[in-house]
Amino acid sequence: MVLKEATILVIDDDVDVLTALRLLLKPLVKEVVIEKNPSNINAQIEQKSFDVIILDMNFNGLVNTGNEGIFWLNRIKEKKPDTDVILITAYADIDLAIRALKEGASDFLVKPWKNEKIIDTITSLLKAKKSKASGKNIAQPSKNAIIGESEAIKDVFLKLKKVAPTDANVLILGENGTGKDLIARALHDNSNRKDKPFVKVDVGALTSSLFESELFGYKKGAFTDAKEDRVGRFEAANGGTLFLDEIGNITLGQQVRLLTVLQNRLVTPLGSNEAIPIDIRLICATNIEPRILADEQKFRKDLIYRINTVDIIMPPLRDRGTDITLLAKHFISVYADKYNKTPFTLDSGFISKLKKHDFPGNVRELQYVLERAVIMCDGDALKPEDLVFSSIERQTNKTAVTTMNLDSIEKNAILTVLEKNKGNVSKSAKELGITRAALYRRLDKYEL
Structure with a gap:
């Protein structure tokens, strides 16, 4: 032993x-x-x-x-x-x-x-x-893998395959937690620049004073705390890919500075008069809806056109059907390995509870929910009671715009009626105005 x-x-x-x-x-x-x-x-x-x-x-x-x-x-x-x-x-x-x-x-x-x-x-x-x-441990899927087989994610894969080899600027749109950063990385890894730097910047978190120094760099003595020269993110990404996350949150003044650099392909560090040529592929991402980005009082149209040669829209998890099960198995495997747990079996009630949740926090919420479930589970089978969903995500989602995707509307209506009738298919079908057979086909379609 x-x-x-x-x-x-x-x-x-x-x-x-x-x-x-x-x-x-x-x-x-x-x-x-x-x-x-x-x-x-x-x-x-x-x-x-x-x-x-x-x-x-x-x-x-x-x-x-x-x-x-x-x-x-x-x-x-x-x-x-x-x-x-x-x-x-x-x-x-x-x-x-x-x-x-x-x-x-x-x-x-x-x-x-x-x-x-x-x-x-x-x-x-x-x-x-x-x-x-002894080398017998089983290799786990990459934590950066984009997993899915739903029609919604296949559309993303198709665009990614076409756009990645080009130098086209890409704007990635989607709710928080949908995996926009994974798409940005995949674009770089499948491009001709894959052996060059991939530099990510959360520009939405940069204050006005930090925006220029972080992106464009500075020379020693440019301001009080500038003790030495510092290369900006544009220059650091030279030859490779620059990923600007949360681009929708930058101010109009910051947008002007960014637009100038993108038009001229030159950056001038703070405290310097010498412009430095840059060669980057630009990828941007935001969770802000396109209709808001189209408002010129909030975002310059000339900048939108500059960063949005092609857009890729990441679907919310609730619109990805069977992908929830695939992703769940992936994350459970990853965290079982991370925390030295034996492989888990999944109780049917566990999967059912996952599918009924609308995941306002998307893939990120699914990931954290499953990590906690793996950590807290004492046995080798994950059961419905091991799933604890965040009240914070639900509270946040109250202000979100309701999806207009027809499949999502239909799925949510079915779930609501089934819950109201305590799972009684006959009553639910009657209330929905469809036959029992039609309801069963929809239950199979949405894996409910």
Whole structure:
């Protein structure tokens, strides 16, 4: 058994916790070392190689912020990046534990824990490490992959295939979370500039004072904090692709400066009189609707024409049908691997609940929902109760413009009526004014 070969370090300032874990693990593993004082962690990991470290999140009984646990987790990962660290936390610390997982922890135990859960967690981590060492781990799909087979996403793929090899400027439109940045990257990776720089700038986040210095660069002494020359993003992307995200949020004054550079293909760093020629392929993205961009009081038409040789519209997830299932399986696989979980089976109710959600946060919301589900699931099967949807996204969506896509309207109407009639197909068909057979065909079409 893998456990028999393991050396475990337990760090907690609660003697009862140390004693309980030592008594539990001692008969099962090669060695258990217990440590009450976290200040001795460095000495412990320097003296001995540990396969798994079990670390408490809080060492100060008066201040339960969990920051000490995060601090010591970072110290351990700096010195021993390949060591698996399991956190011990309370129910109130779940969000903090999830943050710690993203910073490098392998898993967490919730107080009060179940002994079987501890043993299963350690065993899974050790098996994953052994499998990785022997080269048997299965390669996962790229996190930048654009996944889908729906008609809506096929239209995007078709445009991408035609436009990518050209130098045409592209404007990517779509709601937040639809994957506009993935399309920008795909355009670059499939272009003749793929071996040159790809530089992304969130221009919507730049203040007026930072806009020019970030995009065009500056010379030493150009302003108070200019201690040395700095190359701007345009110059850094020379020969490659410049991706300006959230382009719809820049001011009219910033639009004028940007238009001048794009027309002349020259940038002049702040504090310099010398213009520098640039050769870039420009890609822009925004979540602002085209009708708003068409308003000259908010966005210059001459700039729109300059950046919009071709537009690519990313469809919202609710319009992508079967892609929800494909994406779900992809993200579950990715996060199961990331958090050293065994492969999951998906309960039919789990998939059904996913399909019924309208995902106002789109693919990004799906991704975060599934990451949390994988983290919180104790077994090897994901069930409906493992899905927790964000109330923040729903609140945000109240101000969104209602989709006019006919398939979406029909799907939402069917879902509303089915929910009202508690799943009774006969009543729902009658209320919708269609036959039972017609309703079944639509249920099959939308995978409901």
